[in-house]
Amino acid sequence: xxxxxxxxxxxxxxTLAGISLLVGGIGVMxxxxxxxxxxxxxIGIRLAFGGRPQDIRRQFLFEAVLLCTIGGLxxxxxxxxxxxxxxxxxxxxxxxxxxMALIAIACSSLIGIIFGLLPxxxxxxxxxxxxxxxx
Numbered sequence: 435x436x437x438x439x440x441x442x443x444x445x446x447x448x449t450l451a452g453i454s455l456l457v458g459g460i461g462v463m464x465x466x467x468x469x470x471x472x473x474x475x476x477i478g479i480r481l482a483f484g485g486r487p488q489d490i491r492r493q494f495l496f497e498a499v500l501l502c503t504i505g506g507l508x509x510x511x512x513x514x515x516x517x518x519x520x521x522x523x524x525x526x527x528x529x530x531x532x533x534m535a536l537i538a539i540a541c542s543s544l545i546g547i548i549f550g551l552l553p554x555x556x557x558x559x560x561x562x563x564x565x566x567x568x569x
Contacts, residue, residue, distance in 0.1 A: 455541070459549035466498050466553035477557055478565025487558035494557045498550025499543050506542025510535055
């Protein structure tokens, strides 16, 4: 009975984590799309002066991954602090698993790659002549 309840709780927490990752990824994608829109002049100038589309794509993809990785590290730090403070106050035993922490950081970076691809592609496909005419 205890194992069944534990499995159900694990499934619930995993489902909530998956939904959180999806919502967070969509948020990162929206932020990056706004960033592309706000930096149209910069992108146009870089492309006009010989910047390659893959350079633009790489820049925006790197920014998305960096944003997600920093967010993952901050979330890990807050989670670690809460896992130390709250159980100490309530007398619960806790355990920190370094392997799971690395997996969490890798997942947050992967979310940056997945949800940063669309904005990076959109930035790389912009026409420099049209961008510079709009300035």
